[in-house]
Amino acid sequence: ASYQRIAHVEPQVSAFLHLYEEDARAQAAVLDKQLKNGGDRGLLFGLPAGIKDNMTAVGTLTTCASKFLANYQSIYDSTAVSKLKNAQAVLVGKTNMDEFAMGGSNENSGFHPTYNPWNTAYVPGGSSGGSAAAVAAGEVYFSLGSDTGGSIRQPASYCGIVGLKPTYGLVSRYGLVAFASSLDQIGPLTKNVEDAAYVLQAIAGHDGQDSTSLNVEIPDYISALTGDVKGLRIAVPKEYLGAGVDPAVKESVLAALKVYESLGAVWEEVSLPHTEYAVATYYLLASSEASSNLARYDGVRYGVRAENAENLLDLYKKSRSQGFGAEVKRRIMLGTYALSSGYYDAFYLKAQKVRTLIRQDFEKVFQNYDVIIGPTAPTTAFPIGAQVDDPLTMYLNDILTIPVNLAGIPAISIPCGHSGGLPVGLQIIGKALDEATVLRAAHAFE
Ligand code: GLN
Numbered sequence: 139a140s141y142q143r144i145a146h147v148e149p150q151v152s153a154f155l156h157l158y159e160e161d162a163r164a165q166a167a168v169l170d171k172q173l174k175n176g177g178d179r180g181l182l183f184g185l186p187a188g189i190k191d192n193m194t195a196v197g198t199l200t201t202c203a204s205k206f207l208a209n210y211q212s213i214y215d216s217t218a219v220s221k222l223k224n225a226q227a228v229l230v231g232k233t234n235m236d237e238f239a240m241g242g243s244n245e246n247s248g249f250h251p252t253y254n255p256w257n258t259a260y261v262p263g264g265s266s267g268g269s270a271a272a273v274a275a276g277e278v279y280f281s282l283g284s285d286t287g288g289s290i291r292q293p294a295s296y297c298g299i300v301g302l303k304p305t306y307g308l309v310s311r312y313g314l315v316a317f318a319s320s321l322d323q324i325g326p327l328t329k330n331v332e333d334a335a336y337v338l339q340a341i342a343g344h345d346g347q348d349s350t351s352l353n354v355e356i357p358d359y360i361s362a363l364t365g366d367v368k369g370l371r372i373a374v375p376k377e378y379l380g381a382g383v384d385p386a387v388k389e390s391v392l393a394a395l396k397v398y399e400s401l402g403a404v405w406e407e408v409s410l411p412h413t414e415y416a417v418a419t420y421y422l423l424a425s426s427e428a429s430s431n432l433a434r435y436d437g438v439r440y441g442v443r444a445e446n447a448e449n450l451l452d453l454y455k456k457s458r459s460q461g462f463g464a465e466v467k468r469r470i471m472l473g474t475y476a477l478s479s480g481y482y483d484a485f486y487l488k489a490q491k492v493r494t495l496i497r498q499d500f501e502k503v504f505q506n507y508d509v510i511i512g513p514t515a516p517t518t519a520f521p522i523g524a525q526v527d528d529p530l531t532m533y534l535n536d537i538l539t540i541p542v543n544l545a546g547i548p549a550i551s552i553p554c555g556h557s558g559g560l561p562v563g564l565q566i567i568g569k570a571l572d573e574a575t576v577l578r579a580a581h582a583f584e
Contacts, residue, residue: 139186140162140186140230140277140278140279141157141159141162141230143275143276143277144157144230144231144277147255147275147276147277148277150253150255150258151252151253151255151258151271151272151275151277152234152250152251152252152253152268152271153188153233153234153252153262153267153268153269153271153272153275153277154188154231154232154233154234154268154272154277155191155199155201155203155231155232155233155234155247155249155268156191156198156199156201156231156232157230157231158197158198158229158230158231159230161197161229162186162228162229162230162231165228165229166184166228169183169184169226169228170184179226180224180225180226180227181225181226181336181339181340182222182225182226182227182336182337182340183225183226183227184226184227184228185227185228185279185280186227186228186230186278186279187222187227187228187229187230187278187279187280187281187282188230188231188232188233188268188269188272188273188277188278188280188281188282189219189222189229189231189232189233189269189281189282190232190233190235190239190266190268190269190281190282190283190284191203191232191233191234191235191268192235192238192239192284192314192315192317193216193218193219193282193284193313193314193315193324194212194213194214194215194216194219194313194315195212195215195216195219195229195232196212196213196214196215197212198211198212198229198232199211199212199232200212200232200315201232201248201249202235202237202238202239202315203234203235203236203237203238203246203247203248203249204237204238204248204441204461204462204463204466205248205249205442205460205461205462205463206248206435206440206441206442206457206458206461206462207435207440207441207442207461208248208441208442209441209442210440210441212313214313215313216310216312216313216314217309217310217312217313217345217347217348218282218309218310218313218314218324218341219282219313221340221341221343222282222337222340222341224340225340227280227340230277230278231278233266233268233269233271233272233281233283234247234249234250234251234252234267234268234271235247235264235265235266235267235268235269235289236264236265236267236289236465237462237463237465237466238315238317238428238432238466239265239266239284239286239289239317239322240265240317240428240465240466240469241264241265241465241532242263242264242265242288242289242292242532242535242536243261243262243263243264243267243520243522243525243526243532244261244262244263244264244265244267244268244293245261245264245522245523245526246264246265246463246465246466248463251522252267252268252271253271253522254271254274254296254297254519254560255271255274255275255297256274256297256298256519256559256560256561257519257559257560259521259522260296260519260520260521260522260560261296261519261520261521261522262274262293262296262297262519263292263293263294263295263296263297263515263519264289264292264293265283265284265286265289265293266281266283266284266285266289266290266293266301266327267293267296267297269281269282269283269290269293269327270283270293270294270296270297270299270301270327271293271297273297273299273327273328273329274297274298274299279328279329279333280326280327280328280329280333280337281326281327282324282325282326282327282337282341283301283324283325283326283327284314284317284322284323284324284325285301285303285322285323285324285325285539285543286317286318286321286322286323286424286543287318287321287420287424287536287539287540287543288514288515288535288536288538288539288540288542288543290302290303290325290326290327290551291303291514291515291539291549291550291551291563291565292514292515292535292536292539292551292563293327294327294514294551294563295513295514295515295551295553295561295562295563295565296515296518296519296560296561296563297519297561298553298556298560298561298563299327299328299329299553300326300327300328300329300330300331300333300334300550300551300552300553300580301325301326301327301328301334301550301551302325302326302328302334302338302548302549302550302551302573302576302577303323303325303539303542303543303548303549303550304323304324304325304338304342304548304573305323305352305546305547305548305570305571305572305573306320306321306323306350306543306546306547307323307350307351307352307546308323308342308343308352308354308548308571308573309323309324309325309338309341309342309343310324310343310344310345310347310348310351311323311324311348311350311351312345312347312348312351316427316431317424317427317428317431318423318424318425318427318428318431319350319427319431320350320423320427321420321423321424321427321543321544323543324341325338326338326341330584331363331550331552331577331580331581331584332360332363332581334550334577334580335359335360335362335363335577335581336359336360338359338573338577339356339358339359339360342356342573343356352571354571357573357574359573359574359577362574362575362577362578363577363578363581364578364582365581365582366578366582367398367401367402367403367578367579367582368401368402368403369402369403369404370398370402370403370404370508370509370575370579371403371404371405371406371506371507371508371509372395372398372403372404372405372406372507372508372509372510372511372579373405373406373407373408373503373506373507373509373510373511374395374405374406374407374408374510374511374512375407375408375409375410375413375503375510375512376407376408376409377409377410377411377413377414378410378413378512378513378538378565379391379392379512379513382516382534382537383513383516383517384516384517384518384557386518386555386557386558386562387513387515387516387517387518387557387562388513389555390513390554390555390556390557390562390564391511391512391513391554391562391564393554393555394511394554394555394564394583395511397583398511398579398582398583401582401583403579405511406507408503408507408510410496410499410500410503410510410541411499412492412495412496412499413496413499413537413541415492415495415496416496416537416540416541416544417533417534417536417537417540418489418492419489419492419493419496419544420536420540420543420544421472421533422472422476422485422486422489423486423489423490423493423544424469424473425469425470425472425473425476426473426476426477426486426489427473428466428469428470428473429469429470429471429472429473429474429477430473430477432462432466432470435457435458435461435462436453436454436457436458437453437454437456437457437458437461438453441461442457442460442461443457444456444457444459444460444461465529468529476489493544496541496544496545497544497545497546499541499545500541500545500547500567504569508568508569508575508579509566509567509568509575509576509579510566510567510568511564511565511566511567511579512538512564512565512567513538513562513563513564513565514538514539514551514563514564514565515535515536515538515539515563516534516535516537516538517535518557518558518560518561518562519560519561538565539565542567546570547567547568547569547570548567548568548570548571548572548573548576549565549566549567549568549576550565550566550576550577550580551563551564551565552564552566552580552583552584554583564583566579566580
């Protein structure tokens with residue numbers, strides 16, 4: 139059914155980079171046989187899944203939507219993928235993304251754009267835009283994305299689905315191609331909150347292969363979905379409904395808060411005073427980490443090697459010039475600059491200090507509240523091409539998702555309305571490792 143649907147809608151949506159129908163059918167046949175022989179059903183038994191193309195899975199290419207890695211075959215399974223396999227999900231294909239997860243529209247893919255299933259003249263968001271569009275268009279039951287500054291939540295919001303960024307360290311990053319290692323986190327994109335709880339249950343947990351993986355007890359996320367939010371204390375940051383937020387988006391969020399009131403929750407306005415510095419802080423830190431992480435693409439060890447190089451330095455130069463797209467180069471230059479001697483203290487170190495202030499803003503609010511609610515993004519999806527030549531405007535789309543990554547805390551985006559025929563996303567942010575409350579609050583609203 140999944141491949142039939144793909145055949146039907148993929149020409150309009152272009153959510154996938156690679157499809158593996160034969161392998162998927164073989165995998166499904168094995169599951170079928172196991173069941174007939176009296177085996178148990180795994181948590182995600184037989185569910186067709188899309189995987190963002192920055193996670194490795196044996197038998198698939200992992201290109202990160204970069205020409206540099208156009209021929210890169212996964213040589214091992216990322217932990218998230220191997221956990222999905224253990225839960226008996228079926229891997230349908232690898233989804234499109236902004237190159238190396240840098241972007242918010244999928245227009246930075248080195249191969250082709252993805253189109254928003256609600257209106258194909260609009261972007262699906264990014265960088266996990268393929269993962270979001272594939273779920274929204276009914277091509278797969280769920281997908282995995284990665285979120286460094288909003289890349290699960292923002293496309294979920296633009297495509298009218300659910301996207302969860304877990305606490306930093308809850309899901310192993312082993313086998314996730316690194317963009318900004320202190321911010322990257324894998325999470326589910328699903329049709330509803332219950333599905334998100336199931337997928338998170340399957341992929342969360344300690345992994346010795348990732349030194350930043352948290353060694354904590356994993357709660358039962360599914361039984362957290364009680365429908366009860368009586369007495370839930372909601373904080374609404376005034377910075378999240380201020381200037382720059384589309385009036386229709388604001389209206390949808392305020393209407394959602396009314397629903398929470400009617401369910402017995404209480405909400406009050408609070409302040410996260412350092413929000414205005416989050417975008418600058420993020421682009422310094424994420425680009426610094428990216429410039430370091432992407433130093434490994436030298437034309438020797440991974441991916442495509444430039445031809446006719448005169449010497450080693452020339453090989454690096456030619457391979458990187460040909461392999462990387464404009465946005466990736468922009469970030470490498472910004473990051474290398476911020477890390478240079480003489481600039482390190484003024485930019486990188488300063489940004490680290492501001493990151494602490496942003497984290498403390500959240501900690502203060504969470505002393506008195508259970509969750510923070512606001513929009514996921516200031517606007518609904520924008521038309522394809524509208525922002526490609528304007529990186530700063532593009533960066534500002536992430537203003538409401540970035541602070542969460544800097545603080546390392548969990549947040550979900552769920553649909554809460556429409557404007558001009560396009561979905562609006564509601565963001566629910568929780569305390570570190572309190573995914574259960576985030577999911578419970580999100581589920582009650584549905
Ligand atoms: N849009 C943001 C960026 O371009 C976030 C990307 C992400 O979360 N991977 O950096």
